[in-house]
Amino acid sequence: MFTHPADVIKYCPRCGCKAFISNDKGRSFKCEGCHFNYYINSSAAVACLIFNQEGKLLLARRAVEPAKGMLDLPGGFVEPMERAEEAVNREIREELGVQVTQADFLVSYPNEYIFSGFSVFTVDLAFICCVDNLSGIIPGDDVSEVEFIFPREIKKDELCSESMVKIIDYFISHKI
Ligand SMILES: [Zn+2]
Known part of the structure:
Protein backbone atom coordinates (compact mmCIF):
# COMPACT_ATOMS: atom_id res chain seq x y z
CA MET A 1 0.00 0.00 0.00
CA PHE A 2 1.41 3.36 -1.00
CA THR A 3 0.54 5.73 1.80
CA HIS A 4 3.23 8.39 1.44
CA PRO A 5 1.72 11.83 0.76
CA ALA A 6 3.50 11.93 -2.61
CA ASP A 7 1.56 8.79 -3.64
CA VAL A 8 -1.79 9.97 -2.25
CA ILE A 9 -2.04 13.70 -2.98
CA LYS A 10 -2.99 14.12 -6.65
CA TYR A 11 -4.35 17.65 -6.93
CA CYS A 12 -3.53 21.10 -5.60
CA PRO A 13 -5.72 21.66 -2.50
CA ARG A 14 -5.90 25.38 -3.32
CA CYS A 15 -6.93 25.46 -6.98
CA GLY A 16 -7.56 21.80 -7.88
CA CYS A 17 -4.89 21.79 -10.60
CA LYS A 18 -3.49 18.35 -11.45
CA ALA A 19 0.04 19.71 -11.85
CA PHE A 20 0.77 19.51 -8.13
CA ILE A 21 4.35 18.29 -8.28
CA SER A 22 6.18 16.66 -5.39
CA ASN A 23 9.85 17.47 -4.91
CA ASP A 24 12.62 16.75 -2.45
CA LYS A 25 11.72 13.02 -2.12
CA GLY A 26 8.08 13.84 -1.47
CA ARG A 27 8.75 16.33 1.30
CA SER A 28 7.25 19.28 -0.56
CA PHE A 29 4.75 20.02 -3.30
CA LYS A 30 4.43 22.91 -5.71
CA CYS A 31 1.43 23.73 -7.87
CA GLU A 32 2.28 24.72 -11.44
CA GLY A 33 -1.12 26.40 -11.77
CA CYS A 34 -1.36 28.76 -8.78
CA HIS A 35 2.18 28.38 -7.34
CA PHE A 36 0.86 27.12 -4.00
CA ASN A 37 3.64 25.51 -1.91
CA TYR A 38 2.95 22.74 0.56
CA TYR A 39 5.48 21.10 2.90
CA ILE A 40 5.28 17.73 4.63
CA ASN A 41 6.52 18.29 8.21
CA SER A 42 6.36 16.19 11.34
ZN1 LIG B 1 -2.88 25.31 -7.31
Whole structure:
Protein backbone atom coordinates (compact mmCIF):
# COMPACT_ATOMS: atom_id res chain seq x y z
CA MET A 1 0.00 0.00 0.00
CA PHE A 2 1.41 3.36 -1.00
CA THR A 3 0.54 5.73 1.80
CA HIS A 4 3.23 8.39 1.44
CA PRO A 5 1.72 11.83 0.76
CA ALA A 6 3.50 11.93 -2.61
CA ASP A 7 1.56 8.79 -3.64
CA VAL A 8 -1.79 9.97 -2.25
CA ILE A 9 -2.04 13.70 -2.98
CA LYS A 10 -2.99 14.12 -6.65
CA TYR A 11 -4.35 17.65 -6.93
CA CYS A 12 -3.53 21.10 -5.60
CA PRO A 13 -5.72 21.66 -2.50
CA ARG A 14 -5.90 25.38 -3.32
CA CYS A 15 -6.93 25.46 -6.98
CA GLY A 16 -7.56 21.80 -7.88
CA CYS A 17 -4.89 21.79 -10.60
CA LYS A 18 -3.49 18.35 -11.45
CA ALA A 19 0.04 19.71 -11.85
CA PHE A 20 0.77 19.51 -8.13
CA ILE A 21 4.35 18.29 -8.28
CA SER A 22 6.18 16.66 -5.39
CA ASN A 23 9.85 17.47 -4.91
CA ASP A 24 12.62 16.75 -2.45
CA LYS A 25 11.72 13.02 -2.12
CA GLY A 26 8.08 13.84 -1.47
CA ARG A 27 8.75 16.33 1.30
CA SER A 28 7.25 19.28 -0.56
CA PHE A 29 4.75 20.02 -3.30
CA LYS A 30 4.43 22.91 -5.71
CA CYS A 31 1.43 23.73 -7.87
CA GLU A 32 2.28 24.72 -11.44
CA GLY A 33 -1.12 26.40 -11.77
CA CYS A 34 -1.36 28.76 -8.78
CA HIS A 35 2.18 28.38 -7.34
CA PHE A 36 0.86 27.12 -4.00
CA ASN A 37 3.64 25.51 -1.91
CA TYR A 38 2.95 22.74 0.56
CA TYR A 39 5.48 21.10 2.90
CA ILE A 40 5.28 17.73 4.63
CA ASN A 41 6.52 18.29 8.21
CA SER A 42 6.36 16.19 11.34
CA SER A 43 3.21 16.48 13.42
CA ALA A 44 3.86 16.73 17.15
CA ALA A 45 2.38 14.02 19.34
CA VAL A 46 2.74 13.18 23.04
CA ALA A 47 3.20 9.80 24.73
CA CYS A 48 2.83 9.52 28.51
CA LEU A 49 4.66 7.19 30.87
CA ILE A 50 2.65 6.73 34.07
CA PHE A 51 3.86 4.32 36.78
CA ASN A 52 2.13 2.76 39.71
CA GLN A 53 3.75 2.40 43.15
CA GLU A 54 5.33 -0.94 42.19
CA GLY A 55 7.09 0.69 39.23
CA LYS A 56 4.84 -0.91 36.64
CA LEU A 57 4.11 1.14 33.52
CA LEU A 58 0.56 1.93 32.45
CA LEU A 59 -0.25 0.71 28.93
CA ALA A 60 -3.53 1.29 27.15
CA ARG A 61 -5.00 -1.34 24.86
CA ARG A 62 -6.22 0.44 21.74
CA ALA A 63 -9.94 0.09 21.05
CA VAL A 64 -9.74 1.77 17.62
CA GLU A 65 -7.77 1.49 14.38
CA PRO A 66 -4.96 1.85 13.56
CA ALA A 67 -3.34 -0.94 15.60
CA LYS A 68 -6.61 -1.91 17.33
CA GLY A 69 -5.97 -4.40 20.17
CA MET A 70 -2.31 -3.47 20.56
CA LEU A 71 -0.70 -1.81 23.54
CA ASP A 72 0.02 1.91 23.41
CA LEU A 73 1.25 4.60 25.72
CA PRO A 74 -1.60 7.03 26.38
CA GLY A 75 -1.32 10.24 24.40
CA GLY A 76 -2.13 11.67 21.00
CA PHE A 77 -1.61 14.54 18.61
CA VAL A 78 -0.83 18.06 19.75
CA GLU A 79 -3.61 20.30 18.43
CA PRO A 80 -2.86 23.45 16.42
CA MET A 81 -1.58 26.25 18.72
CA GLU A 82 -1.55 23.96 21.73
CA ARG A 83 1.49 23.41 24.00
CA ALA A 84 2.76 19.83 24.26
CA GLU A 85 2.27 20.05 28.05
CA GLU A 86 -1.38 21.01 27.51
CA ALA A 87 -1.80 18.08 25.10
CA VAL A 88 -0.48 15.76 27.85
CA ASN A 89 -3.08 17.07 30.31
CA ARG A 90 -5.92 16.94 27.76
CA GLU A 91 -5.13 13.48 26.40
CA ILE A 92 -4.81 11.92 29.87
CA ARG A 93 -8.09 13.55 30.95
CA GLU A 94 -9.83 12.27 27.78
CA GLU A 95 -8.29 8.76 27.67
CA LEU A 96 -8.07 7.92 31.37
CA GLY A 97 -10.33 10.39 33.18
CA VAL A 98 -7.63 11.59 35.61
CA GLN A 99 -5.64 14.79 36.06
CA VAL A 100 -1.89 15.06 35.39
CA THR A 101 -0.09 16.67 38.35
CA GLN A 102 3.44 16.58 36.92
CA ALA A 103 4.92 15.95 33.46
CA ASP A 104 8.65 15.83 32.74
CA PHE A 105 9.99 15.53 29.20
CA LEU A 106 12.02 12.35 28.62
CA VAL A 107 12.92 11.85 24.94
CA SER A 108 11.42 11.99 21.44
CA TYR A 109 11.35 9.57 18.50
CA PRO A 110 9.89 9.87 15.01
CA ASN A 111 7.02 7.70 13.86
CA GLU A 112 4.90 7.09 10.77
CA TYR A 113 1.21 6.95 11.67
CA ILE A 114 -0.88 5.54 8.83
CA PHE A 115 -4.47 6.66 9.04
CA SER A 116 -7.07 6.33 6.30
CA GLY A 117 -4.40 5.17 3.85
CA PHE A 118 -2.28 8.28 4.42
CA SER A 119 1.07 8.56 6.21
CA VAL A 120 1.24 11.19 8.92
CA PHE A 121 4.82 11.63 10.09
CA THR A 122 5.04 12.43 13.77
CA VAL A 123 7.61 13.26 16.37
CA ASP A 124 6.43 11.50 19.51
CA LEU A 125 7.38 13.49 22.62
CA ALA A 126 7.57 11.24 25.68
CA PHE A 127 6.78 12.62 29.14
CA ILE A 128 7.05 10.90 32.51
CA CYS A 129 3.78 11.82 34.22
CA CYS A 130 2.20 11.68 37.65
CA VAL A 131 -1.59 11.70 38.00
CA ASP A 132 -3.82 12.68 40.90
CA ASN A 133 -5.70 9.40 41.32
CA LEU A 134 -4.37 6.18 39.74
CA SER A 135 -7.22 4.08 41.16
CA GLY A 136 -9.75 6.46 39.60
CA ILE A 137 -8.74 5.70 36.01
CA ILE A 138 -11.71 5.21 33.70
CA PRO A 139 -10.67 4.29 30.14
CA GLY A 140 -12.18 6.52 27.43
CA ASP A 141 -13.79 5.33 24.20
CA ASP A 142 -10.53 4.74 22.34
CA VAL A 143 -9.06 2.54 25.12
CA SER A 144 -10.50 -0.94 25.82
CA GLU A 145 -8.51 -1.52 29.04
CA VAL A 146 -5.42 -0.36 30.87
CA GLU A 147 -2.70 -2.71 32.09
CA PHE A 148 0.27 -2.18 34.42
CA ILE A 149 3.43 -4.06 33.35
CA PHE A 150 7.06 -3.84 34.49
CA PRO A 151 8.89 -2.08 31.60
CA ARG A 152 11.33 -5.01 31.12
CA GLU A 153 8.41 -7.45 30.86
CA ILE A 154 6.55 -5.62 28.10
CA LYS A 155 6.33 -7.72 24.94
CA LYS A 156 7.61 -5.50 22.16
CA ASP A 157 5.52 -7.20 19.48
CA GLU A 158 2.40 -6.12 21.39
CA LEU A 159 3.35 -2.43 21.18
CA CYS A 160 1.62 -0.49 18.43
CA SER A 161 4.58 1.41 17.03
CA GLU A 162 8.34 1.44 16.74
CA SER A 163 8.52 4.80 18.52
CA MET A 164 6.77 3.32 21.60
CA VAL A 165 9.34 0.47 21.63
CA LYS A 166 12.17 3.02 21.43
CA ILE A 167 10.70 5.25 24.15
CA ILE A 168 10.36 2.30 26.54
CA ASP A 169 13.85 1.01 25.64
CA TYR A 170 15.23 4.49 26.31
CA PHE A 171 13.50 4.58 29.69
CA ILE A 172 14.88 1.12 30.60
CA SER A 173 18.45 2.01 29.63
CA HIS A 174 18.51 5.50 31.17
CA LYS A 175 16.11 5.52 34.11
CA ILE A 176 16.08 2.06 35.70
ZN1 LIG B 1 -2.88 25.31 -7.31
